[in-house]
Amino acid sequence: xxxxxxxxxxxxxxxxxxxxxxxxxxxxxxxxxxxxxxxxxxxxxxxxxxxxxxxxxxxxxxxxxxxxxxxxxxxxxxxxxxxxxxxxxxxxxxxxxxxxxxxxxxxxxxxxxxxxxxxxxxxxxxxxxxxxxxxxxxxxxxxxxxxxxxxxxxxxxxxxxxxxxxxxxxxxxxxxxxxxxxxxxxxxxxxxxxxxxxxxxxxxxxxxxxxxxxxxxxxxxxxxxxxxxxxxxxxxxxxxxxxxxxxxxxxxxxxxxxxxxxxxxxxxxxxxxxxxxxxxxxxxxxxxxxxxxxxxxxxxxxxxxxxxxxxxxxxxx
Ligand code: RIB
Numbered sequence: 001x002x003x004x005x006x007x008x009x010x011x012x013x014x015x016x017x018x019x020x021x022x023x024x025x026x027x028x029x030x031x032x033x034x035x036x037x038x039x040x041x042x043x044x045x046x047x048x049x050x051x052x053x054x055x056x057x058x059x060x061x062x063x064x065x066x067x068x069x070x071x072x073x074x075x076x077x078x079x080x081x082x083x084x085x086x087x088x089x090x091x092x093x094x095x096x097x098x099x100x101x102x103x104x105x106x107x108x109x110x111x112x113x114x115x116x117x118x119x120x121x122x123x124x125x126x127x128x129x130x131x132x133x134x135x136x137x138x139x140x141x142x143x144x145x146x147x148x149x150x151x152x153x154x155x156x157x158x159x160x161x162x163x164x165x166x167x168x169x170x171x172x173x174x175x176x177x178x179x180x181x182x183x184x185x186x187x188x189x190x191x192x193x194x195x196x197x198x199x200x201x202x203x204x205x206x207x208x209x210x211x212x213x214x215x216x217x218x219x220x221x222x223x224x225x226x227x228x229x230x231x232x233x234x235x236x237x238x239x240x241x242x243x244x245x246x247x248x249x250x251x252x253x254x255x256x257x258x259x260x261x262x263x264x265x266x267x268x269x270x271x272x273x274x275x276x277x278x279x280x281x282x283x284x285x286x287x288x289x290x291x292x293x294x295x296x297x298x299x300x301x302x303x304x305x306x307x308x309x310x311x312x313x314x315x316x317x
Contacts, residue, residue: 002046002250003126004243005057005143006039007112007134008073009091010065011235011275019096019104028096035072036275037091037112038132038159041236045243045265046130047076050282052247055126057119059083059135061111065090072276081121085111091134101231101270107160109134117142123150130246132157141168148173153249157242158185174203174249176242182206191308193221205259206307207241209234210270212299213263214307217255221309224259225299227267227292236275241266244285264288 014028043056056078060066062085069090073080089110096104115135120143123129129147131140131154144154148171155174158164161181177185179192182204186195196204196216205215212226244265248258265285272278280288 001053001055001126002128002130002246003055003057003121003123004039004043004046004078004130005115005120005135005140006042006130006132007037007091007107007109008035008040008058008060008066008069009037009093009107009112009134010034010069011036011093011095013095013097013235013274015097015099015273017099019098019102026096032274033068034274034277035069036093036236037069038134038157038239040069040073041239041275041279042130042132042157042243042246043073043078044076044276045240045279046247047078048279048281049244049247049261049265049285052250053079054247055079055081055121057081057083057115057121059085059111059115059119061085061088061090063089065092076276081119083111083115083119085114088114095235097233097235097273101234103233103235105235107134115139120146123147123152126152127250128153128155128246130155130157130242132159133162134160137162137165137168141165144168144171147171155242155246157238159238163187169201172201174205175199175201176205176207176245178207178209178238192306193308203255205245207238207266208303208306210267211306212303213241213259214303214309215255215259222256222259223300223304223307223309224256224263225296225303227264227288229267229271231270233273233278234270236278237266237269239275240269240279243279261285261289264292
C-alpha cells in the first residue's frame with residue numbers, strides 16, 4: 001500500500017494566448033474548474049497506475065470546493081483519511097495555461113495549512129509514503145521521520161521549491177525534483193550532474209520537462225529522454241511522474257523501468273487540459289510505450305551532455 005500525504009486544491013484555470021507578465025492584463029478564454037493539488041494529483045496517478053492500493057491523508061475546508069476533489073479521488077479508487085477544517089476554505093489554485101501548454105500557478109493553501117503531525121494515520125502495511133511541500137514543512141518533516149523510523153520508504157517531491165532542513169534530508173529515501181528545485185536543494189547553480197552530486201540522499205530523481213529525466217541512485221546514473229507529444233497543458237505532468245514512479249517501485253520494478261513508465265505517463269498528462277483530468281490510465285501508458293519501443297540513442301547522448309555527465313557515468317543503456 002502507498003500513502004500520499006499532502007495537498008488538495010480546486011484549480012481555477014484560464015487558457016490564455018500568453019502568460020501575463022508582472023503588471024500586464026490579458027484576456028483569456030472561459031474559466032474552468034478542475035480538481036487538483038500536488039498531493040491529490042499524485043495519489044490519483046498512483047491509483048491509475050494500477051497494482052498499488054493508494055490512500056491519501058488530506059485536509060479540506062467545509063465548502064463546495066471540496067466536493068469535486070473528493071469525487072475525483074474516490075472515482076480513482078483512492079481511500080481518503082480526511083481532516084475537515086471548520087471555517088476554512090479548501091485549497092485553491094489559480095492557473096493560467098498558455099497556448100503553448102506552459103502554465104503559471106498561484107496557490108491559496110487554505111485548509112492544507114491546517115494538516116498537523118497528529119493527523120498521520122497508523123502506518124502498518126504501507127510500503128511507501130509520498131510527500132510534497134504544499135503542506136507545512138514541519139509537519140512534512142514529522143511524517144517523514146515517523147515513516148522512516150518504521151522502515152517505510154519516504155519519497156519527497158520537493159515542490160513548490162524550497163530549501164530543506166537537515167532533519168528532513170536525513171530521512172528521505174527518494175527525492176524527486178525539477179531542475180530549479182534541485183538547484184535550491186543542492187544550494188548550487190551548476191549543471192544537473194554537479195547538483196546531483198551535492199545532495200546527500202540515496203536516490204535523487206530529476207525531471208527535465210520535455211527533455212526527459214535523470215536519476216542518481218547511489219553511484220549509478222540513469223538518463224532517459226522524454227516522449228514527444230503535442231503539449232496542451234503541462235499542469236500535473238510532474239505529479240503524474242511522481243505517482244506513477246512510486247506505484248512502479250511499489251511493484252518492485254527496477255528504477256530504470258519505473259522511470260521509463262513515469263516519463264511516458266508525465267508526457268501523456270501534457271496532452272490534456274486540467275490536473276487530475278489529464279492523468280493517464282495504466283493502459284494508456286502501456287500503449288505509448290508499445291508505440292515508441294525503439295530507443296533513439298542519440299537523444300540519450302544529447303540529454304547526458306545537457307546534464308553534464310561524462311560518457312562513462314551513464315548506465316541504464
Ligand atoms: O502540480 C500542479 C498542481 O499545483 C495543481 O493542480 C495546483 O493545484 C497546484 O497545487
